[in-house]
Amino acid sequence: MYKFVLICFFSLISTLINAQEMTSPNGQLSMTFKLGANGTPTYQLSYKKKPVIKSSTLGIETVDVASFTTSFEILKVEKNTVDENWNPVMGEQKTIRNNYNELLVKLIQKDQKNRTMFIRFRLFNDGLGFRYEFPKQENLKYFTIKEENTEFNLAGDHKTFWIPGDYDSNEYAYTTSKLSEIPGLMKKATIDIHAQQPIKNLAIQTPSMMKTDDGLYINIHEASLINYPAMALNVDATNFKLSSHLCPDPMGNKGYMQTDTHTPWRTIVVSDKATEILASKLILNLNDPTAYTDVSWIKPVKYIGVWWEYFVAGKSTWAYSNENNVKMGDDFSKLAPSGKHGATTQNVKKYVDFAAANGFDAVLVEGWNVGWEDWFGNWKEDVFDFVTPYPDFDVKELHRYAASKGVKIMMHHETSGSATNYERRLDTAFKFMADNGYNAVKTGYVGKIIPRGEHHDSQWMVNHYINVAKTAAKYKIMVNSHEAVRPTGLNRTYPNWIAQESARGTEFEAMGGLAPEHTTILPFTRLMGGPMDYTPGILQTELSYYGTGSSQKVNTTLVKQLAYYVTMYSPLQMAADMPENYTRYADAFQFIKDVAIDWDDTYILEAEPGDYITIARKAKNKNEWFVGGITDENSRTANITFNYLPKGKKYEATIYADGKDASWNKNAQSYTVRKVSITSTSKLKQVLGAGGGVAISIKESDAKSLNGK
C-alpha cells in the first residue's frame, strides 16, 4: 500500500480556557468546544458561517458509577493536523486523502476522584467527527452505560430522509419530511418487517440525511462501530434537536466499558453540494487501517446466484421438503422431497455454466443446507449447522465442477438470528468452506436474535459481526452480511467484510416493490457507511412474465437496473436475475458483464437526494469508465460530462438508455443501446424515463475503429 503522509504537530496546553475553537483545513467549517456553567461539555459547528449544529451537550450517563455529564474541567487541550493519503484494498478511489485538524480536549472530574474523559474532535473539509475516550486511570476501570447524551441541535426544521428507529431492522422504506412532521408520520412509516423492534420513543436511524431550507446538506452517522451498541437518534421535533439513542441489551444496559476505551466516532458530513456528500470519505478516514497484514486474497466479486428464483417465479424453494417440523440431527434423506428444491446439484451446475460463460467470479447458492423447512419465526437456537447439505446437493461434485470452470461457489450461512449457534459452529463452518473451495460467504440474520433479548444493533451483536469477519479472515474468507447492523466504514479495517445489506434491497421489489426514489436516497443514507449488496440487475422487471398469477413488478426501468452497478458502490455485486433472462436480453446484459466493481477514481456528476444521482467511475487499473445515472419517479434529462477522461483521445461510449416510452410502471423493459464516439470535452444530455436510468461504458477507441469513423 502506498502511503503519502504529511503530519504536522501543533500542541498547546491550555488549562484555563473553557472555549476551544478549530476550523477545517480549508477554513469552511468551524467548531467550538465549550464547558457549560455546571461543567457540561458542549460543541457547535458551522459551515461557511452558517450554523450546522447549535450549542449541543456531550456526555454519557452511567448505571453504576457517577455519570460523565457534568462537573468537568479542562485538564489539557492538544491540537494536531494530519494530511496523508492511503490506499484502500478495494474502493471508489485508488487513493484517499485523510486531511483534518484535530482537537483533543482532556476533561477531568475533580469531584469524582479526578476521573478523566477525553473528547477527540477531527474537523475535515467535509465534516466533523468526534468521540469520547476513557484512558486507563486509577479511579475508573469498568462502567456500564445507561445512555449516551450526544446532542445534535439543528439550526432549523430541515427536510429529512428518514426511516424509523429500530433495534433490529434497517429494512424500512424512506420517508421524506420536515423534522417537525416526523411525529405525525412515524406510525405510517413503521411498516411491518420481520423481527423488527421499533424504538418506543420518537427516533430515526442513521445515516440520517437532511437538507436545510437554504441548501445545506447534513448527514449524521457514526464511524468505526466496535464494542458498542449502534446509535439511533431521538427526535425532538419541536426544537429540531436530535440526540443519541443506543441499542439496549436484555438488561436495558447500553454498553459495558473497560478503560482504556473509546466510543465510535459521531460523524456530521456537511456541504452545500449534494455531490460532495456522496464523495465524502470522512467515515472511512475515521476508521482504523486494515487489521490484516496479508490482504492479497481479498478480491472484488461479481456473482450470480440461486436466489431470485426463490422470490419471483415460485418455481423453487430453499426447503427440500414440505415437512414443517424438523430438527438438527434429523435424517433429511428420509423426508419426501417436494420436487421444488432450488439448490440441487443439477440446477447449480446450470448457474455455474452461465457464470463461467459470462465471466462471473462466483455462484451464490441459498438453500443448500438442511434446516430450511421451519427455519424462521420460532426463536429456535439450533436451526442450521452450516455443514450438512440437503441430499440433492453434492458439495464435492459441485466444488470439482465449478473449479474446473474457474468459478467459485459462494457459501450461504443463514443464522435465523441465532448468533450463539453460529458462533458455536463458526470454526467448523469455515473449515468446511476452506476444505470445499469456498472463499466467500453470505451471512444472514433473519429473525429474533439469540442470545435472547439482544438485538441486531446491540453491543453483543456488534461484536459478533466483527468476530465473524475476523474469524473468516483466518480462513481467507470474505463476508457479505445481510440483516447485520448497518455499516460504519469497518470495511477499511476488516476489508474481507466486503459488503453488507442492512437496508431495504432488491428482494422487496418482489414483495410489494420499492419506491422509484428509494435508490436515489440510499447512497445518501445507508451507503454512507459502506458498500451495499443491493443485488441489482433484474432485467425481467414485469413479474407477471412468470405466469404464476403475480401482478408484481420491479419499480424501475430495465436500464435503471444497469445504472445501479455504478450508482450503488460495492466491490461485491450480484447480477440477481436468472440466467435465462440475461440470455433473452443479451445486449443489455453486456453492460453487467463489462462493468467494473473496483475503481481507480469516482466522479459524482450530479446528485440530489430523493431525486437523482449521476456518477462516473474509472475501472481499477484499466482505461475503462462507467457512468450510471438514475432518477426518481420523474423523468429527467441527465447532464453527463466526460472531463475526467484523459484529454486528446477518442473514446467509444456504449449508451444503454431507457426507451422513449419506458417508465418504472409502463414499458419498463423498453431500452436502446447505442455506441457513440466521445472525448473529454463531450457533453451528453440524456433523457431518463420516470423511474429510469442510463448506463454508459466507455473504452478508448482503438486505431482501427477510429479510422472507421
Add this chain to the structure above:
Amino acid sequence: MYKFVLICFFSLISTLINAQEMTSPNGQLSMTFKLGANGTPTYQLSYKKKPVIKSSTLGIETVDVASFTTSFEILKVEKNTVDENWNPVMGEQKTIRNNYNELLVKLIQKDQKNRTMFIRFRLFNDGLGFRYEFPKQENLKYFTIKEENTEFNLAGDHKTFWIPGDYDSNEYAYTTSKLSEIPGLMKKATIDIHAQQPIKNLAIQTPSMMKTDDGLYINIHEASLINYPAMALNVDATNFKLSSHLCPDPMGNKGYMQTDTHTPWRTIVVSDKATEILASKLILNLNDPTAYTDVSWIKPVKYIGVWWEYFVAGKSTWAYSNENNVKMGDDFSKLAPSGKHGATTQNVKKYVDFAAANGFDAVLVEGWNVGWEDWFGNWKEDVFDFVTPYPDFDVKELHRYAASKGVKIMMHHETSGSATNYERRLDTAFKFMADNGYNAVKTGYVGKIIPRGEHHDSQWMVNHYINVAKTAAKYKIMVNSHEAVRPTGLNRTYPNWIAQESARGTEFEAMGGLAPEHTTILPFTRLMGGPMDYTPGILQTELSYYGTGSSQKVNTTLVKQLAYYVTMYSPLQMAADMPENYTRYADAFQFIKDVAIDWDDTYILEAEPGDYITIARKAKNKNEWFVGGITDENSRTANITFNYLPKGKKYEATIYADGKDASWNKNAQSYTVRKVSITSTSKLKQVLGAGGGVAISIKESDAKSLNGK
C-alpha cells in the same frame, strides 16, 4: 457392558377410565393418575399405604399457545414393566438394576385441535419418576413455557433440609426446619454468595430432602435435565405444598420447546429407611444410557492441585501481577510480577513430583492462564482465552516433565460466567489441551452469566454445560464443572462429565467454615444428582498454622476429612491439602493414597440426614474395601458391620479414628491409626468425636501376615 434385560410388555387401551392406578414392582409404592372435573391431570403417591403426595395437579402454562393445564381427556393408556441390569462406566456399583412399572397416559385436548400431551410415570421400588412428553403432531410444533405447574402436595409439615431457591447459585448452607418454618427462616438462610440471584417468591432448591413425623424419608429432584431450565420448588408453607418453579431466561420465558420433545423427569425417592434414600439409583435409571460408543478413555481421577494454597496460606495468588485492569490481548510479560503467583513452572513441578511419588493421576493447576488480574465481578465477556499461559508457566515443559513421571496436568477453564466467550473458544481450547497432553478440565462459572440475563440454571446454560461435555468428548477430555447447574444423573449419559461442584464445598472451610452437619446432609441432597468434587482431604485443619493471622479452621476433625473419600461419592477425587501437610501426616495420608474412587459395590450401613452417615464400599475389580463414617456436631458411636465381606476369610482393617480428645473445634487433628484383623461377622463400635469421623481400609490378610497374628 453386560446387560441383563427382562422386559415385559403389558399394553391396554382405556379411553374412558379417567383414573389409572399402578404399584411398584414390590407393591410398596402405589400411585394414581386422575383427570379432574375440568380435565386437569392429577396424581397421588403413597408408600406402604401412607400418603406421600396427596392429589396434586400436573400441567404446563404457556406463553404463546393455549396452556397444557386443563380440558384434557385420556386418549389412550399404555402400561409396561422393565427389569434390567446395566453397568455404569464408573460408579458406586458395578451393576445397577433398573426395575419399574410404567404408566403412559396419552392426553388429548379436543378443544385445542386435538393437541396431545403424554405423561409418563415410572414407579420403582424406591420412588416415582414422571415427565411430560409432547409428540410430533399436526397442530403443535413450537411453544414457549410460562411455567410448569407440577405440584407436590405433601401430607404434613415435614422436616426439610433446604437451601434458598436461587437462579444462579447452589452454594448455600443448609437450613433444617419444618416446611411451615421456611418463611420465617428464608431471610437468614439467604446468605451472601457471589453472583447469586435468589428467587423472589418463597422457593427452595432441589434435591430437597424431607422427613415426615412418622419416619418416612422423601427426596424430590429431577433427572436428565436437558434443553430445559432447572426446577426449584415454590413453597406453600400453609398447605405444605411444593410446586415447580423454572429458571427464566432474559425475557422471563421458561423454556422454548419444539415437538417431538419432553421435560426432564420429576423424581420422588421414598423410603422409611434413610439408608435406602442414599442407595437409590432411581435418578441414574431415568437417564439415558451413554451417548458415546467408546468410553475406554474415561477413567477415575485422583488428583492434587495448586489450589488450597490460594485459599489458606495467603502465600500465592491466581494472578501474576498486582495490576487490576487488564484485557485479553495485553502483553502480560510486560506486567510487573507480584512474586506471589502460584502457577509457576517451578511450583507445579513440586506438585508433579509429589503426585508421582504418591500415585496420583493428575495435578490441577489454577491460575496458569492470563486474565486473573481482574477476572471477577465486572460482567466482562472476554476475560480468559484458555490458551495463553502467564509468562512464568511453561506449558510444553510441564507437559514433558509430567508425562515423564506418568502424571497428567489437569486443565482449568474458569469462565467468569462468560459462557459465550467460552463457547466461542471451545474448540481452540480443547485442541490446545489435546496438543499438550491434558485429558481433564475443571471448568468454573464464577460470576454473572453472559449471555446477559441468562442464569446458571436457565435453559440456555443447561444446554451450554452439555455442549461443553459433548464437545470435550470429541477430544477425549473429562469435565469437572464448578458453579454449573446441579447434576441430574447426566453422568450416565455423558460419563466424561465426571463430576461437578454445584454446592457449598471445601473452599468455604477457608471462608467462614462449614457446619459440621453439612456433609451429613449433602449426600441426601446435592449428591442425589451425581458425583461431587467436594475436594476433601484437608489434614491441616487449623488455618492459624500458616501464621498469616487467620484464626479460621476447617470445621471437621482430621479423620472426618479421610472419611469423606467414602461418604462423598465421586470417581474424581481431590486430595485438596498441600503436599507439605501430607508429608507431615504421612500415616493418615496413607488412607487417601489407598482409597479407591470407583466401586464394585456400596453398602449404606447407617444414615440419618443432618446427623450421621456410615458407608462401606468395595473397590472396583479389587478385593479391597473402604469404610467411611461421619457425624455432625455431636459425638456418636458408629456401628460398623462387615457382612459384605466374603465369608470365611480373614481381613486386615486399618482404622483411622479420631483421637479421644478430638472434635471439630478442638484438637481436630488428633487421630489414631490401628490395624485389626476382622471377618465378615466382625462388628465394630467406633466412637466418632463431635464433628468427627472414621475411615477404614480393608484388605485380605495374606497367608504370611495371618501367620504372624
